Amino acid sequence: MTVETSGWPYSFAASEDFPKSNQRGMVYGKLLVRDRFVDSTDMPINGAYVGLAPPGEVGSWQRECKDYQFWTTTDENGVFSINNIRTGNYNLYAWVNGFIGDYRNDSSITITPGCNINVGTLVYEPPRNGPTLWEIGVPDRSAAEFYVPDPNPQFVNKLFLDQPQNKFRQYGLWERYGELYPQGDLIYTIGESNYSKDWFYAQVPRKKEDNSYEGTTWQIKFKLEKVEPSATYKLRIALAGASLAELQVRINDRNKPRPLFTTGLIGRDNAIPRHGIHGLYWLYNVDVAGSLFLEGDNTFYFTQTRSQSPFQAIMYDYIRLEGPNTGSIV
Structure with missing residues (x-):
């Protein structure tokens, strides 16, 4: 070669x-x-x-x-x-x-x-408005650093059992989400949770008892000691892949009729059923008014709304919340 x-x-x-x-x-x-x-x-x-x-x-x-x-x-x-x-x-x-x-x-x-x-x-000059308040994952265009479950014993491909870097190359991993979260959805707490253990590698629909599927809503809980109501914060959402999916973001009210942000229907890469860990890269930069935050406990709600099939899903690459630019830099 x-x-x-x-x-x-x-x-x-x-x-x-x-x-x-x-x-x-x-x-x-x-x-x-x-x-x-x-x-x-x-x-x-x-x-x-x-x-x-x-x-x-x-x-x-x-x-x-x-x-x-x-x-x-x-x-x-x-x-x-x-x-x-x-x-x-x-x-x-x-x-x-x-x-x-x-x-x-x-x-x-x-x-x-x-x-x-x-x-x-x-x-x-990568997108940047202010200091990092918190982040989830590694910006490398892959979901490999997140939690990849063990495969169903019925579908194990033994070729990859001794290859941790290829753990995602197993059939049916998407079904394990519903087994891990049969009722409620994933909740990630900044400062307590570990993305390699607590953030599932793909946000997929949950399979219901009648074999249909429903959209899922993940929560990111975090604290802010001080909030500047008149300032603009920035939420960066990098996706490692998407397949006929739609991500909606809400803050501190999961039932609010109109989301803070929506991607609309995006993606056709089918990376999840093809046992991949990334597809096409997507980056969204969301302005968040400081008046929407609370001093103390806050929650982002990330909803993947599409659920006609088990493969209408997204894989995250990296998420970051930036504070307002106060002029204080390295």
């Missing part, structure tokens, strides 16, 4: 549609991350993903399937080099483990035969 990889692009291909090495181009540079609530300086991140894909909106590379993409990862200094790129017009995109959101460079890049383009130092 190493020999074959080093020999690509091949020189023996006779087709005009397969450009040789000297007919391709290269792009290199450095990517830094700027989040002043994490570090006072721009940060190089080892293993950030940087790629060229057809021109489009931020994150459009996820849904592009008719043309070519070329990706690499950064080193410990944030340096990257994308080699052997076909001629054409591209945008440069990136995403970084440990930070939410997507990066896209505004400049279009035109690759010509033999070109060697230095894009210089690029700086990605």
